[in-house]
């Protein structure tokens with residue numbers, strides 16, 4: 498998945514453009530910047546690639562989620578439905594606004610179960626936030642229908658699925674809003690950065706203002722701009738945006754290599770009786786950044802994961818016991834370990850996560866191993882890795 502594997506002259510050239518003018522900020526200093534507007538240029542290119550009307554860049558994927566929620570008017574006491582398998586950014590971004598994360602089970606897609614979403618809707622629900630984990634997607638038609646029926650915002654967290662598609666649309670472009678991360682381990686990286694895409698002019702204007710202290714961005718005298726609403730600083734810097742332009746130019750080549758390498762390993766593992774793969778919703782195409790597979794039981798999965806690690810097959814994740822991506826590891830959330838007091842809405846409306854039954858999620862997650870698809874390996878090296886994985890997994894489960 499990581500774009501850092503293909504960092505090179507293109508990125509250096511882009512960064513040098515910025516260093517030569519010395520204008521590291523995305524706004525203002527028009528006379529000094531030699532015509533370089535890297536953040537704007539990246540936004541235009543990214544919106545086009547994502548077949549969306551608008552893109553707003555921000556400082557991270559986490560801030561993209563917060564800004565996207567804020568742009569849709571979500572705030573104190575509003576409930577946002579999110580899955581049990583995701584990155585901690587999901588609940589962090591919601592709580593940052595005083596909104597309330599409501600966690601629901603995943604299914605064999607390893608993303609939120611539409612029936613679990615439907616069951617979690619209350620009069621306070623405002624938004625459904627599927628997370629397209631490990632390169633593949635949620636059942637967007639089913640979630641979209643639920644959102645239309647209940648008049649909810651559909652916000653896709655596509656941070657791990659850049660370049661995947663659903664029914665011909667880029668992931669992230671199907672919902673009302675889509676969010677991406679360009680942190681150092683994502684499909685393309687700009688060091689730290691994030692992006693929001695939308696077709697809504699209102700959401701774009703709100704996002705544009707919110708991420709920059711509420712500035713209206715009219716005219717070219719920053720000091721004279723008005724502030725229609727309160728905002729915050731989630732801006733991206735020109736240096737980061739410059740790297741992103743170069744990386745975006747490499748996206749399609751990255752996706753092609755990922756698909757090749759994924760397919761080699763998948764075809765090899767598919768020969769083992771007892772190994773099955775996550776379900777990809779009909780009409781979906783993964784971005785092939787991870788290959789996720791199921792083994793028959795929790796015990797065998799743990800054994801296989803351990804054996805893969807011991808044999809030096811790196812990049813195989815067992816999320817079930819990993820403390821960043823699955824609810825099992827989120828004791829700080831379960832126990833509400835915060836530095837200061839939480840907003841009362843959050844405190845009052847949060848589920849008791851120590852007591853909620855997520856056994857349906859456990860049933861899938863305890864049997865899932867995800868293998869990172871690296872792009873720096875040659876075809877022969879990938880075949881060698883695949884053969885090693887097959888022999889280890891076979892040895893454990895047969």
Ligand SMILES: *Cc1c(COP(=O)(O)O)cnc(C)c1O
Nearest residue numbers: 557558559584586656657678680
């Ligand atoms: C990486 C990631 C984020 C957050 O992105 P950062 O840029 O690291 O803040 C959010 N959601 C998911 C699913 C991610 O993988």
